[in-house]
Amino acid sequence: xxxxxxxxxxxxxxxxxxxxxxxxxxxxxxxxxxxxxxxxxxxxxxxxxxxxxxxxxxxxxxxxxxxxxxxxxxxxxxxxxxxxxxxxxxxxxxxxxxxxxxxxxxxxxxxxxxxxxxxxxxxxxxxxxxxxxxxxxxxxxxxxxxxxxxxxxxxxx
Numbered sequence: 001x002x003x004x005x006x007x008x009x010x011x012x013x014x015x016x017x018x019x020x021x022x023x024x025x026x027x028x029x030x031x032x033x034x035x036x037x038x039x040x041x042x043x044x045x046x047x048x049x050x051x052x053x054x055x056x057x058x059x060x061x062x063x064x065x066x067x068x069x070x071x072x073x074x075x076x077x078x079x080x081x082x083x084x085x086x087x088x089x090x091x092x093x094x095x096x097x098x099x100x101x102x103x104x105x106x107x108x109x110x111x112x113x114x115x116x117x118x119x120x121x122x123x124x125x126x127x128x129x130x131x132x133x134x135x136x137x138x139x140x141x142x143x144x145x146x147x148x149x150x151x152x153x154x155x156x157x
Contacts, residue, residue, distance in 0.1 A: 020095065033068055039066060066140075067138045121135065
C-alpha cells in the first residue's frame with residue numbers, strides 16, 4: 001500500500017462558515033464577517049527539576065482571545081461601547097462559529113465562545129478611495145465548548 005495523503009476535496013473552504021453572536025438575549029447572524037479567528041493560549045511556568053540540566057514547563061492556566069474583520073455595516077458592537085460609556089455596564093456575549101464544507105468528508109465543526117468581551121473597535125470611519133469599508137474587532141473570551149467536531153480524515157489512524 002502506498003503513502004496515505006489527504007484528498008484535496010477535504011481542504012475546508014475559507015468562506016464556508018457561519019458566525020452567530022448572542023447579545024442580551026438576541027441572536028445575530030454575523031453574515032458581514034470577512035474573517036474570524038479565536039485563539040487558545042496556555043500560560044506556563046518554568047519548573048526546575050532535580051537531576052535534569054533543563055527545566056520543565058507546567059501549564060498553569062489559559063487565556064482566550066480573538067479578532068474578526070467585518071464589513072463596516074452594523075452598529076451592534078458599537079452599541080455595546082455606547083452602553084458601557086453611558087452606564088458603566090460592560091456587555092459580555094457568546095459567539096458560535098461553524099465550519100462546514102459540503103465537499104469535504106470531515107463534516108462540521110462548531111465552537112461556541114462564552115463570555116466574549118470587546119477589546120477595541122472602530123467607532124466611525126470613511127475612506128473616499130475604498131471599494132468597501134471594513135473594520136477590525138478584537139475580543140477576549142472566558143470559556144468555550146465544541147459541540148461538533150470534524151471527523152478524522154481517512155488514513156489518520
